[in-house]
Amino acid sequence: MLMSFKKIVLQCPPFRLSYQGLGEPLCFAAFGPFATTAFYLLQRKTSELPVTGTVLSASVLVGITTSLILFCSHFHQVKGDMAVGKMSPLVRLGSGAGSDVVKIAVIVLYSFLLVIGLCRTLPLTCIILCELTIPIGRLVVSYVAANHKDNTKIFMAKYYCVRLHATFGAALAAGLVAARMFAGSYIP
Template sequence: MTTFESVVQPKSKLWLAAIKPPMYTVAIIPITVGSAVAYAQTQAIDLNILGTFLLSAIAIIAWLNISNDVYDSDTGIDINKAESVVNLTGNRNLMFWLGNLFLGLGITGIATISWWQQDLTVVEIVLLSCFLGYSYQGPPFRLGYQGLGEIICTICFGPLALSAAYYSQTQSWSIANLLASLVIGISTSIILFCSHFHQVKDDLAAGKLSPIVRMGTKIGAVVLKWSTASIYALSAVGVASGLFPVATLLIFLSLPLAIKLTNFVSEYHDRPERVRTCKYLAVRLHFASGLLLAVGFYL
């Protein structure tokens, strides 16, 4: 986005884009699915723990979004990103400490769950996830600049998030939950993957070797198709193996969204001004597929 575009665009829209309301589904869906698997296997759920976990996860995602803008401002990669909270406020330090406040609130909520259970496992898992989340953009790691962001995203929002959610309800582990975590982890990383298509030039200028920079947008569009297909393949494997209830095939109702996303990227992968909206299609796919999977387990 050019400086001129950022001037003429209403400030309210820029703030809405900076806050990223749809992105908070990446906090809600893993906790919801992990808890749904627990319910399917135990026929019980602690709503106090579920509610506390959801609010804590939302706070942690707020920290992640704000801190990513803060650390990107340090490298200059967001110089043309009008919806960066740092660019909007002009106060990097304020955003840094606001992000840390959200992190503190989130960890406090998770620690409360561990205190209720007299078991540190959940807070340990979440702390590991937060560390990996920091390593994505934070110094001295900045692993996202080496193209490792999607791997980190898959681990944090897949196995770690669902394991924490499942354990918070059962204080045990589950193979079915692990398989479900791969579905959610991949669908979450697809959002991040799609966010790279329109910013190849800015990434190159900042020395960020995102997967799209490394492989190019054309190959990236093909990889997106296979990654998206794997969500449904893994779900089918779960049902065929008996790990998932048959009702989880409801996830296939989200298939039209998957087709729309992959076709859109295939057509506009090399046109930054058009393909930039594909990440919002990816968010819709993530939310719909995750919600349908959770409903399948609850049923």
């Protein structure tokens, strides 16, 4: 269903919101807070509607990594996007500034993780396991910085982002499960 949303709203007329550079923010919302919160609510055994800081924090982290995949998938398409009038963020920024955005996004991802860990919004197990993915985050940043001008090599950046998304998400989920198993009912 979310893939249908993406196709219809982001790419098809009359909306074509991705042509206006709104793909990444909409991807963040749809696959981060909306999808994660909806999945959480579907899995709850009670009819209450408490969406906690834990759920919202986790959903923001998932949204960041998901949006990073979409952002990096545009590096090799800048010339083509310009030719068809698609004003993606990379068309607007250029690949050099786009490389800086990737670096900032990865720094924000791990900084936000640390802040919500210090605030005890997420359990310590999540923080520790997610911090173990920092080498993959560094790989994404260094690969994009080194190859953002090379359309042949930069194509792989989105796959490195997928690795970050998958390992970070698995670490986050494992941390939540471990917290529940070892600390009773910490997770709402």
